[in-house]
Amino acid sequence: MKLYYSPGACSLSPHIVAKEAELPLELIKVDLQGKHTATGEDFRKINPNGYVPVLILDNGNKLIEGPAIVQYLADLAPDKKLVPQAGSFDRYKLQQWLNFISTEIHKGFSALFKPATPEAAKQQAIETLTARFETVSEHLLTQEFLLGEHFSVADAYLFVTLRWSPYLKFDLSRWPRLIRYVDKISERPAVQKAMQEEGLI
Numbered sequence: 001m002k003l004y005y006s007p008g009a010c011s012l013s014p015h016i017v018a019k020e021a022e023l024p025l026e027l028i029k030v031d032l033q034g035k036h037t038a039t040g041e042d043f044r045k046i047n048p049n050g051y052v053p054v055l056i057l058d059n060g061n062k063l064i065e066g067p068a069i070v071q072y073l074a075d076l077a078p079d080k081k082l083v084p085q086a087g088s089f090d091r092y093k094l095q096q097w098l099n100f101i102s103t104e105i106h107k108g109f110s111a112l113f114k115p116a117t118p119e120a121a122k123q124q125a126i127e128t129l130t131a132r133f134e135t136v137s138e139h140l141l142t143q144e145f146l147l148g149e150h151f152s153v154a155d156a157y158l159f160v161t162l163r164w165s166p167y168l169k170f171d172l173s174r175w176p177r178l179i180r181y182v183d184k185i186s187e188r189p190a191v192q193k194a195m196q197e198e199g200l201i
Contacts, residue, residue, distance in 0.1 A: 002026045004037065004046060004054040007198040008164075010106060011053035013157040014069040015198065019190035020156070021077035027197060067098040070153035082153050090147060097146050097154040104132045105161045112168040129170065137175045144184075151188070159185040 003018065003025045005011035009032070018025045029038040030052050037043055047054045047064050055063045055072070063069045071094075074082035084090035111117045111125040136158070139146070146154045162182050165172045172178050185191055195201045 001058060002028055002054075002056040004028045004030050004043070004052050004056075005198065006030050006032050006052050008160075008200055009052055010066050010157070010160055012160045012163075012194060012198060012200075013066055013153070014053050014055065014073055015194040016156040016159070016191050017070045017073045017082060017153050019194045020082055020151070020188075021073055021080050023073060023076055066157065067095075067102055070098075070156060071095075074153050081150055084147070084152075094147060094152060094154055098157060100132075101154065101157045101161060105129065105136075105158070108132060109161065109164055109168065109170075112170065126170065133172070133175055133178060137177045140177050140181060151185070155185060156191075159191070 001018075001023070003011065003014060005015060005027060006029065015025070015027070028041075030043050031037070032043075032051065035043045035050055037046075044050055046056075046062075049064065053064070053066055053069055055069045057063075063072060071083055074080065075086070078085075084094055108125055108129045111121050117125075136146075143149065145151050146158065159182060162172070162178060164170075172182075186195075192201070
């Protein structure tokens with residue numbers, strides 16, 4: 001399998017999941033500004049949307065959205081328990097969290113990544129993110145991970161988005177619980193390996 005990624009981007013979450021699941025991946029780095037890969041390919045021919053991650057299977061099938069990719073990878077290694085069983089109510093809770101992170105947190109950061117975003121729009125994004133982080137922090141008050149006692153693909157995704165905060169000067173200090181959560185996940189061996197491979201540590 002091939003994973004098209006950009007260091008530290010949301011593609012880090014499937015990279016982490018693959019490491020947790022002990023699945024081999026061929027990593028292909030993408031220049032998101034120039035829209036080309038380290039191997040010289042026109043990335044727009046791989047994903048016309050122009051963003052990572054992209055997972056290409058050995059049979060040529062392709063997935064281009066992170067929440068779908070992490071579930072696919074985790075389902076290849078059910079013994080690792082990175083996703084609840086398909087069809088179970090907990091699986092729908094997982095999908096609920098993946099949707100929340102994707103639409104409310106990941107997209108919420110988008111305005112802060114773009115230099116041309118008007119200050120009023122940035123402030124609105126910060127206010128929305130603040131409310132969403134309150135929700136997550138409250139949820140983690142009584143449990144270690146998003147789904148309870150076990151690390152899941154949703155934790156990999158949330159971890160990646162929370163890591164963007166320092167780079168975007170978004171202060172997480174009001175949520176010490178979230179800072180502890182990031183620190184704890186960053187210590188996982190699979191997370192360390194993925195981050196090392198992307199040159200992040």
